[in-house]
Amino acid sequence: MTETLEGGCLCGRHRYEITKPVTATHCLCESCRRASGGTLVTWVTVPPGGFQWTTEPPAFYVSSPKVKRGFCPECGTSLSFQHENEEDVDIDVTAASLDTPEKVAPYDHIWGNGRLVWSPLDPSLPVLPGSHRHDG
Numbered sequence: 238m239t240e241t242l243e244g245g246c247l248c249g250r251h252r253y254e255i256t257k258p259v260t261a262t263h264c265l266c267e268s269c270r271r272a273s274g275g276t277l278v279t280w281v282t283v284p285p286g287g288f289q290w291t292t293e294p295p296a297f298y299v300s301s302p303k304v305k306r307g308f309c310p311e312c313g314t315s316l317s318f319q320h321e322n323e324e325d326v327d328i329d330v331t332a333a334s335l336d337t338p339e340k341v342a343p344y345d346h347i348w349g350n351g352r353l354v355w356s357p358l359d360p361s362l363p364v365l366p367g368s369h370r371h372d373g
């Protein structure tokens with residue numbers, strides 16, 4: 238049985254739960270930097286069918302032609318990343334919005350080519366130059 242992970246935004250208006258096993262990665266791309274205001278964003282990747290909003294869904298911003306980013310319009314927390322108009326695909330959720338983020342363990346960094354030079358990295362993890370997923 239998989240443990241359910243829960244999380245949500247700073248003000249609590251938008252909450253979610255994850256019911257399938259996840260992986261986690263640090264994304265160093267510029268789009269994630271601007272969307273979050275941080276030097277990198279750590280994502281947990283949830284397989285199809287393993288994620289649901291337990292409140293009403295948040296607002297979405299289309300950050301590149303096929304990508305929408307979920308965020309709370311009240312408090313501004315970045316919450317999700319998914320390919321638009323595709324229901325049966327992975328959804329990425331910001332690891333730091335989990336109630337128990339210490340339960341996930343990132344395994345690499347992606348978009349090293351877009352890295353901010355002073356962004357901290359975990360020296361024990363590989364840095365990939367790009368990624369097949371975070372294209373915006």
Ligand SMILES: [Zn+2]
Pocket residue numbers: 246247248249250251309310311312313314
């Ligand atoms: Zn909020």
Ligand SMILES: [Zn+2]
Pocket residue numbers: 264265266267268269270278348371373
């Ligand atoms: Zn990114």
